[in-house]
Amino acid sequence: MRMDRRHHILVCTFFIWVLLLTGCATEHRFVKKVAFKDKNKVVMTFAGPVDETWAKDVANYSVYEKQDPDILLKITDIALSPDKRTVTLTFEDALNQDQAHILTVTEMMSAGRSQGTAILTVKKLYFGYLFSILIGAMIINNFVFTKYLGLCVFFGTSQKKTTAVGMGITFTIVIVFASMMSWFLYQFVLKPYHLDFLQVVVFIGLVSLSVQAVDTILRKVNPALFKAFGVYLVLVIANCIIIAVPLILADNEYNAWESLMLSLGAGTGFLIALFLMSSVREKLELANVPPTFRGLPIAFVVAGLFALAFLGFSGMSIF
Amino acid sequence: MAPTTKTNKELFVNGILNENPIFRLALSMCPAVGISTSVMNGLLLGIAVLFVQVFSSCTIALIKDYIHPRIRIPTYTLTIATWVTVIDLVLAAYVPVAYKAMGIFVKLIVAFAIITMRLEMFACKNTVTASFWDGLGMGLGFMFAMMTLGFVRELLGMGTLLGYDILGFRPLLFFALPAAGFFLVGLMMAMFNYIEVVYNRRKKGL
Amino acid sequence: MKQILRITIGLTISCLIAGSIMGLVFTITAKAKKHNEHLNVQETMLALLGYTKANPAPSDLRFHSVYRYIIEDGEAKYIGYMVPVKKGATEGYELVVINLAGKFVEKLEVPISPEAAIEEGERETALKTVLRHPKTFTYADTTIIARLGDKQLAYLLPGEFPGFKTFISVMLALDPNFKILGLEIMEHEEDPGLGAEIEQEYFKNQFKGKSFEKVKRLKVIKEPLPDKYKRYLETKKWKKGMFSEQEIESIRSKYQDHDIYALTGATISSRSVTNGVKNIIKKFAYRMGKLNKVIASQHIAVTF
Structure with a gap:
């Protein structure tokens, strides 16, 4: 058991390192780091001290955006740190x-x-970019409150906290599974053979398939867990987020890591939305609501208030 | 459930009023909140849903005797997905501007619970004609609800109807905002509930 | 066993039928889709140049497209412009290769007809025959040059830049001195009622008539849009006799060098459109200067 855990931690650290390294490495041994700073600055860190006369000469640097190699950006100032590195x-x-x-x-x-x-590439940290996709799908562009998807299941299962959490977790597992399969099939089968128009059929088929697969595996591997979460599996397929995410992945041409982050964000975002909503609805049970508003109508008004609150995150950027 | 005894006219009206998919059954809420910002959006998505509903209902009613009961649901899904793909391709080709305004929602018709539900509850037990009228009623009911929402939101939010300037000013910009869809659907549902309550009270009184 | 066989056969048959229906519809609509998209772009271009149904375009209005490619040959990079040229009585295409500093490198004939050149795939196969193996190329952008009779009328630039939420794609019309003739928002996903207002006339028409010098320094200001200016900008709502000739002229000259008024509640969207337009024009003016010099010095018989 202990061995197992150590193994687990090792794998995790390895992946984090791979991610960090892809963001930091430069193409030249003498340049240790190169990165953006503020709005209009680029900072380079060298392995050793550099000569001041060389460093201060604008002619030694040329910078362009990757897709516009013919347009050089104008450098107005060069600053050298006291340690000349x-x-x-x-x-x-x-x-x-x-x-x-x-x-x-x-x-x-x-x-x-x-x-x-040295020819160097300056870009934002890839890890940061992945993280921003995750947070984006989870909160900033929350699928329920800012894209208005998956509402049927959302209103159906947000009456109690326990149901909400169960549904959220099941949904997250299935959506990650299904999106990754859809991404793979789209990138390696549909796109190369120009079968894009089969998107809808293939994705819905894969979703049904992964729901069935999770159902079978869970039933065999952990019957206790199946007893708790099995009922939600049927509902997963009626949730339009699960078909929207593969479509978005195909549209934006995301790679495997980005796809994983988006589907994970969409799943956890749904979980957060369900949890928030169920917390309010449990309290609403005790409130004195006019009879015509009882049940769904008041739930919609509450969701509207949440949506207004989430509008405040709109356009926020992290990293 | 035995085949329906209702006449075609009753089936048709049933979908629009008694069992209106959005206001009464509370199914397929996503587009009702998401893209009901204008009458045009409501109309086009309504047409798309109507097409898919009618064609899927007819297809299933036609082949119901040949479907093996164990693969009932996959067959429904395949049928719906096929017709969704067809309408998606047609809309993208012939009305590209409006298609872009609806974004991902046309493809999402495939996950609309209302269509699968009608196939399971009605089309697999009834004749093609009955299923046709039922599908038509349901589709029109959806279209009617979407257009009502679009009408209110476009008129109050932007002061226009179908893109034409009607009021010349914007009474309540709030209704054009994305989040307002939730409030409006909530209010509409409450209104339908209220009408029902009043109607029942009257009936008792008589 | 018999059950399983029946299910499998049933599923296969239904999949085949469904697949053939979808395939059939796809092949029927694919052509119409391309045609309609092309038509849509064409209409936008005409509208930007001020031609409407009431004021149709003259018959000698021609559009010529220049396609820009980035060519890589090992470490070295070049810019390739696929320009339409006169070849006797017909039209053909030539690839003008320029180095990064703007000096002429070579001129290659591209075996492609003007009709086929509209398709990106067709261009790619044609270019592969002239740019052999170690050289690779990637498509960058298209510029459309409108020509009326024997004089250049306008440059039309499709472009894309990040907006508040996702990408905003636009089409710009510039006169030969890079003054803005018009701006059209083609696609965007901004919030309705807020950022989506960028497609309203009172915002996009503010760009009309801004000179190149002004565009270089164009900013967004957070001030309410003056009522009279707003009515002037909404040209679709004009009624007869609403503005006299003098009034139009006075408003035009008053606001010609004015910065862009931000949309209420959507300053970031306004700013991203302004900066995006500014960048497109600056880059384009720089490139066009270089290309025109090369065309003049090499005596390339371009059609535009």
């Missing part, structure tokens, strides 16, 4: 930090010796 380039206009920038540094001079020319 960090160079900050300031640009005339704000940089479009969602795009990767290519920075070419010619003949880096360190202590009178040339370290060669």
